[in-house]
Amino acid sequence: MHPDLSPSIPAAVGASLSGTNLERAGDHNQRVTLQAIRVGGPITRAELAEITGLTAPAIANITKRLLVEGLIVEAGRLLGQRGQPAMKLAINPNGCFSVGLNIDRDHISLVVLDLAGQVRARATREVDYALPDEVAEFARTELSAILATGTIKAKRLVGLGVALPDDLGKVHLPHQPDDYAIWDRTDLRTLFSGLPPLPVLVENDAAAAALGEAQFGLGLRHPSFFYLLISQGLGGGLVLDGQYFRGAEGRSGEIGFLPVRPATGPAYSLQDAVSLSALFNHMAARGYRLTQPDDLLSLDKGGQAALADWIAKAAGLLSGPMLSISCLINPQAVFVGGRLPGPVVDDLVAATNSRMAAECGQVPILAPLRRAAMAADAPAVGAAILPFNQRLLPGRSVLMKTAED
Amino acid sequence: MHPDLSPSIPAAVGASLSGTNLERAGDHNQRVTLQAIRVGGPITRAELAEITGLTAPAIANITKRLLVEGLIVEAGRLLGQRGQPAMKLAINPNGCFSVGLNIDRDHISLVVLDLAGQVRARATREVDYALPDEVAEFARTELSAILATGTIKAKRLVGLGVALPDDLGKVHLPHQPDDYAIWDRTDLRTLFSGLPPLPVLVENDAAAAALGEAQFGLGLRHPSFFYLLISQGLGGGLVLDGQYFRGAEGRSGEIGFLPVRPATGPAYSLQDAVSLSALFNHMAARGYRLTQPDDLLSLDKGGQAALADWIAKAAGLLSGPMLSISCLINPQAVFVGGRLPGPVVDDLVAATNSRMAAECGQVPILAPLRRAAMAADAPAVGAAILPFNQRLLPGRSVLMKTAED
DNA sequence: TCACTTTAGTTCTGTTTATGACTTATGGTA
DNA sequence: TACCATAAGTCATAAACAGAACTAAAGTGA
Numbered sequence: 001m002h003p004d005l006s007p008s009i010p011a012a013v014g015a016s017l018s019g020t021n022l023e024r025a026g027d028h029n030q031r032v033t034l035q036a037i038r039v040g041g042p043i044t045r046a047e048l049a050e051i052t053g054l055t056a057p058a059i060a061n062i063t064k065r066l067l068v069e070g071l072i073v074e075a076g077r078l079l080g081q082r083g084q085p086a087m088k089l090a091i092n093p094n095g096c097f098s099v100g101l102n103i104d105r106d107h108i109s110l111v112v113l114d115l116a117g118q119v120r121a122r123a124t125r126e127v128d129y130a131l132p133d134e135v136a137e138f139a140r141t142e143l144s145a146i147l148a149t150g151t152i153k154a155k156r157l158v159g160l161g162v163a164l165p166d167d168l169g170k171v172h173l174p175h176q177p178d179d180y181a182i183w184d185r186t187d188l189r190t191l192f193s194g195l196p197p198l199p200v201l202v203e204n205d206a207a208a209a210a211l212g213e214a215q216f217g218l219g220l221r222h223p224s225f226f227y228l229l230i231s232q233g234l235g236g237g238l239v240l241d242g243q244y245f246r247g248a249e250g251r252s253g254e255i256g257f258l259p260v261r262p263a264t265g266p267a268y269s270l271q272d273a274v275s276l277s278a279l280f281n282h283m284a285a286r287g288y289r290l291t292q293p294d295d296l297l298s299l300d301k302g303g304q305a306a307l308a309d310w311i312a313k314a315a316g317l318l319s320g321p322m323l324s325i326s327c328l329i330n331p332q333a334v335f336v337g338g339r340l341p342g343p344v345v346d347d348l349v350a351a352t353n354s355r356m357a358a359e360c361g362q363v364p365i366l367a368p369l370r371r372a373a374m375a376a377d378a379p380a381v382g383a384a385i386l387p388f389n390q391r392l393l394p395g396r397s398v399l400m401k402t403a404e405d
Numbered sequence: 406m407h408p409d410l411s412p413s414i415p416a417a418v419g420a421s422l423s424g425t426n427l428e429r430a431g432d433h434n435q436r437v438t439l440q441a442i443r444v445g446g447p448i449t450r451a452e453l454a455e456i457t458g459l460t461a462p463a464i465a466n467i468t469k470r471l472l473v474e475g476l477i478v479e480a481g482r483l484l485g486q487r488g489q490p491a492m493k494l495a496i497n498p499n500g501c502f503s504v505g506l507n508i509d510r511d512h513i514s515l516v517v518l519d520l521a522g523q524v525r526a527r528a529t530r531e532v533d534y535a536l537p538d539e540v541a542e543f544a545r546t547e548l549s550a551i552l553a554t555g556t557i558k559a560k561r562l563v564g565l566g567v568a569l570p571d572d573l574g575k576v577h578l579p580h581q582p583d584d585y586a587i588w589d590r591t592d593l594r595t596l597f598s599g600l601p602p603l604p605v606l607v608e609n610d611a612a613a614a615a616l617g618e619a620q621f622g623l624g625l626r627h628p629s630f631f632y633l634l635i636s637q638g639l640g641g642g643l644v645l646d647g648q649y650f651r652g653a654e655g656r657s658g659e660i661g662f663l664p665v666r667p668a669t670g671p672a673y674s675l676q677d678a679v680s681l682s683a684l685f686n687h688m689a690a691r692g693y694r695l696t697q698p699d700d701l702l703s704l705d706k707g708g709q710a711a712l713a714d715w716i717a718k719a720a721g722l723l724s725g726p727m728l729s730i731s732c733l734i735n736p737q738a739v740f741v742g743g744r745l746p747g748p749v750v751d752d753l754v755a756a757t758n759s760r761m762a763a764e765c766g767q768v769p770i771l772a773p774l775r776r777a778a779m780a781a782d783a784p785a786v787g788a789a790i791l792p793f794n795q796r797l798l799p800g801r802s803v804l805m806k807t808a809e810d
Numbered sequence: 811t812c813a814c815t816t817t818a819g820t821t822c823t824g825t826t827t828a829t830g831a832c833t834t835a836t837g838g839t840a
Numbered sequence: 841t842a843c844c845a846t847a848a849g850t851c852a853t854a855a856a857c858a859g860a861a862c863t864a865a866a867g868t869g870a
Contacts, residue, residue: 022856023828025857032421044818052423053424057819059819084863251769257768324730330654469849487844489848491848
């Protein structure tokens with residue numbers, strides 16, 4: 001595991017043994033209210049009171065604070081009904097921003113996200129095996145350019161989230177330069193000290209993508225899901241009741257390592273067959289040398305047949321693990337995201353779903369695969385959510401003595 | 406799903422949108438403190454303040470309340486150190502009790518548990534396909550007898566927990582009487598109204614067993630685990646960060662339904678091969694007619710060989726799903742409980758672990774199987790914990806507007 | 811037109827609960 | 841025996857929400 005990832009695995013039962021006090025309770029209520037506004041769109045104070053279970057005066061106080069802080073705005077009155085028309089409240093899209101950075105072996109990308117969930121600025125560099133200095137320079141340059149446009153105030157930035165694969169500096173891939181292992185020894189918090197002084201939060205890419213889907217994607221309607229991230233490798237993330245579950249050693253969702261044992265030939269791991277690099281290898285073996293995912297959309301007849309073969313094979317390999325997920329975890333759905341083009345994801349999802357239906361036997365409930373609302377940008381967007389989560393949104397925040405304190 | 410099980414699946418994000426108030430916060434702190442005493446054994450107020458993050462006066466107030474309520478007792482002073490000797494506090498084993506009832510197709514059992522986790526009374530009836538009236542009569546008779554001894558005061562009972570298989574009235578098994586389907590239409594809360602008027606809480610048996618293991622078994626040291634319950638059928642339960650995860654439709658842990666597709670022959674489900682009834686069938690086919698699990702401990706050579714064959718086969722079938730659990734969920738361990746005799750569980754655990762080690766390939770971390778601390782009684786004990794959880798122990802209790810309110 | 815109704819939202823007071831400073835208690839240590 | 845360290849209680853204070861009363865503003869209908 002990367003040294004920066006999940007720095008604090010909670011001690012046994014300790015996590016649930018924290019008391020709370022009035023300040024914490026108030027903070028929690030403010031976070032809950034903000035989240036209710038974020039999720040419920042423009043919403044009146046009376047509705048907020050109903051949803052949160054708080055009383056009208058409490059909501060009045062909390063919304064007053066949120067208005068003063070500029071996190072929400074008044075968004076028109078609700079006319080046409082009896083009684084005093086209610087003032088609707090909505091997230092202030094310029095109220096606060098967060099920076100998300102995704103580092104992967106074949107690209108680095110940066111987004112600026114607002115609290116309403118809109119990507120307000122984006123920058124990507126397609127570069128293989130970028131080293132820390134290059135990434136830091138990229139982040140500094142792009143962020144300066146974004147801030148220079150003036151639409152985003154530096155003071156409104158609440159933090160920097162970084163999403164990167166667990167094994168970035170660990171696994172040595174064939175074409176990987178030797179010094180790439182430096183990532184394993186890099187402290188990301190100091191690496192980005194050249195930026196405006198922001199809190200830096202780190203998460204693995206699949207987890208970040210899952211978090212993004214939970215907060216701003218289909219997860220809003222499906223609080224428990226497995227997120228399947230098909231990028232350079234194959235990763236996954238588990239969101240249960242709206243909460244990301246990291247696993248005992250921070251390795252939940254490592255679906256890519258699942259062993260596949262074919263009837264003949266040696267065993268291999270699932271991501272050797274189902275991943276962007278596996279797909280590129282498959283296509284190359286058929287004589288189609290692709291350089292980027294979008295090349296998959298402009299294939300000739302033969303290329304399309306090769307792609308269809310890969311999809312059928314991938315669906316066959318995925319259906320078993322997906323059945324396991326359905327039975328063991330029973331999430332509402334499995335969302336598929338990553339860097340595959342949308343139509344290819346759709347085909348893979350359909351093929352896997354029908355494979356599962358054919359194989360399911362007595363399985364009582366199948367969690368259907370669906371294309372995720374966030375795909376290519378998902379890890380970066382998810383990374384950007386981390387600071388929001390820590391500062392503004394409800395979580396385990398009612399508890400005292402967090403790792404940071 | 407049984408109608409009584411998980412009556413309130415939380416609406417999407419709503420679960421996390423509840424505000425809190427002072428009373429709730431205070432209640433939460435009291436629950437947290439009680440749990441800290443329960444888990445931490447005899448413990449001083451100063452240590453409680455350290456663990457919970459509350460201040461000494463707050464702990465003083467809370468412990469005073471707990472002492473008045475009789476839930477904790479003073480347990481000797483801590484001498485031999487500088488300063489005033491601290492008073493150690495411990496759970497009052499006679500402070501409160503809970504009744505747990507396990508209903509299964511081949512037996513019904515009842516336990517009375519105290520808050521310290523001790524089974525204070527126990528009753529079992531080995532009866533096939535007991536009907537509701539019979540179970541109610543059993544519970545009434547046994548509970549009266551227990552209360553008649555006088556060691557347990559009726560006033561100190563906080564509730565009745567019931568654990569039963571999800572599909573008790575649903576699935577129709579070969580030897581099952583037709584009227585057994587009445588379970589599906591039975592309201593358990595009214596069924597047990599003949600008892601002292603206790604809150605009745607219902608949970609499926611695997612979930613209850615997992616909960617029991619989490620609160621009073623190995624789960625205290627391993628907050629995230631999968632519990633594998635081998636009883637008449639095969640079930641499972643998922644505990645993550647000390648919290649039982651029920652699944653989107655309340656069907657997490659349904660490992661028994663996982664399809665097995667052998668190289669030759671038709672597909673079947675895992676519990677057709679790995680379960681007490683499957684084992685009995687296997688032994689019967691070899692000429693060994695067993696009537697109860699303990700018969701497995703007194704087999705002759707041939708019987709032992711037949712048992713070993715079954716264990717090898719079961720280990721081979723379990724290793725795949727167990728690898729999936731390791732990769733996808735990454736729990737600290739998998740605990741195996743149920744009605745198999747301990748030595749048989751040990752053999753099965755060892756066989757499965759070595760099978761997994763052989764097959765794991767690149768899997769970064771394996772969750773080892775271990776024999777659960779609670780086995781045969783686990784569902785009943787877990788059921789008895791439900792009322793404790795609702796009334797006394799911390800959970801999602803900081804939130805307002807629970808399903809009950 | 812105008813009083814009435816209805817709903818939104820604020821103000822004020824009261825309650826609960828934890829905190830902080832201070833005090834008391836009690837046994838070890840020099 | 842004087843001193844010190846630690847435990848734990850007391851009291852006043854602050855923070856936060858609840859409840860009741862009040863004001864505001866729009867629709868309703870005679």
